[in-house]
Amino acid sequence: MDHLSSMDAAFLHLETPETPMHVGSLMLLELPDGYKGDFYEDVKAMIGKRLHLATVLTRKLAQMPFELAEPVWIEDDDIDLDFHVRSVTLRRPGTMEQLDALIARLHSALLDRSRPLWEMYVIEGLKNGQVAFYSKAHHSGVDGKAGVELAKVLYDTSPQIREVPPPRRRYGGGAQYQLGVAELLQAAVANTAQQYRKLAELLPTAAKALSAAGNVLASQRTGKGERPLNLGLAPKTIFNDSITNQRSYSTLSVPLDELKAAGKRVGGTVNTVVMAMCSSALRRFLKERNQLPKEALIAGVPVSLRAAGDDSMNNQVSMVRVDLATDIDDPVERFKAIHASSEAGKAVVRELRPVLGVDMPITGSPWIVSSLASLLGRSKLARRLPAMASVAISNVPGPPVPLYMAGARMAHFYPVSIASHGVALNITVQSYAGLLEFGLTACRRVLSQDESYELIGYLQDALKQIERLPGVDDAKPGLVSSQDTPAMLDAVAKKPARKMRDAVAKSAKGSSSARKRPAAKKRAATKRVA
DSSP: OEEOOHHHHHHHHTOBTTBOOEEEEEEEEEOOTTOOSOHHHHHHHHHHHHGGGOGGGTEEEEOOGGGOSOOEEEEOSOOOHHHHEEEEEOOTTOOHHHHHHHHHHHHTSOOOTTSOSEEEEEEEOOTTSOEEEEEEEETTTOOHHHHHHHHHHHOBSSSSOOOOOOOOOOOSSOOOSSOOHHHHHHHHHHHHHHHHHHHHHHHHHHHHHHHHHHHHHHHTOOOTTSOOSSOOOBOOOTTSSOOOSOEEEEEEEEEHHHHHHHHHHHTOOHHHHHHHHHHHHHHHHHHTTTOOOSSOOEEEEEEEOOOTTOOOSSOOEEEEEEEOOTTOOOHHHHHHHHHHHHHHHHHHHHHHTTTTTOOOOOTTHHHHHHHHHHHHHHTTGGGTSOBSOSEEEEEEOOOSSOOEETTEEEEEEEEEOOOBTTBOEEEEEEEETTEEEEEEEEETTTSOHHHHHHHHHHHHHHHHHHHTSOOTTTOOTTTSOGGGSGGGHHHHHHHHHHHHHHHHHHHHHTOTTOOOOOOOOOOOOOOOOO
């Protein structure tokens, strides 16, 4: 058995009928020329042969007695492929709008916790001849980066379907359907003791990380009249509301090279361009409805804590808050503020990486957190409580090369994510084979399907606006002052890091026992696929 970490288990405890906690992907596949087979049966057979390559596909939950501790993962040796891999056919004419509506409905349904927490759908009937493939897996067992690792197991890098070694025979009588009460309690006690031991061992490292993060925060203090890098609460918007289980969903594809070129020309990263696109689109959307607050919107942005080469199927993620600067009219100033805020947030996470995501054993946490999650939804508290973020925006690095599934080429790989109470809109982007794929997942009561398409159009317009900004090398006198050109963005972003290094060096110099700290380490919009 494998114990869920406190972070993994939180996605289980926070799940309610209104807030399913699974993440997914929508893929558009191009069948080989002259294909005459049954693609659903081919996909199901391929997945059946590869189940053993990814633990997330073969494990299920075992709850602790009286929910005194976090549940554990156990092996399921009786997986019903016909349940997990399903076939759906769109009604005529088979438009992309019909597909989006179907994905929104499928994504709103909870997963069956008595089985491994994943489902996959082969969707046929698209009028353009493509086949869609939708998959979802519970966030308790996989984060965005681990989902990409799962894709590497399920998919191929050529039309040739690779053969994989069969699973090894198990010894000892096989897995039990469920574990006994005594066995579960014994495992819970042992795991809790191990967690406390790890916490004790981490104390010296935690002290150093907290001290360094404090220095970074201190270095990010700005003078009077300057825009603060340390953010307060987010202003309330229509997106900060209690939600239902109904979803809206839409997609957008952007050539990654063109987006990289735009970012390089104006002096920002791909991530900054994505944030600026979202900022401009949200600003326009809210302003046209007289709902734009005077204060700037704040984005909650997940940040991966996963080490290079780590392909474990769990959650290793934290979150930073980024100023979207929607209170700034000038697009150049807005771009600069977003870049500075994004870099400042990541600087703090870099220092806190050793202690973020550490297991914190809390007796009875399953029923405590589940009760609070239910209370939050039923009481409509999300409408009244202060907001930490206005919207969730996530950028996940995906496969850089084209992938194939059962011989069919994957033309697009869109993310489908989570909407939650208080954050009813989630904008997730994922790179894939030279494209940056946007997936907008929202509560349908807060953002309807038509409004989701409207926001997609505004994202396209926002990228065109960014491409028209004065570049680092072509700013003209009178167009923008030298101190406001995007060429200054890197200097603004690196300022907190320089201050932090100076503060740490000064502290080390004044202490004979202090050790030297190491130096801080140094996606044109296209039309939506018809």
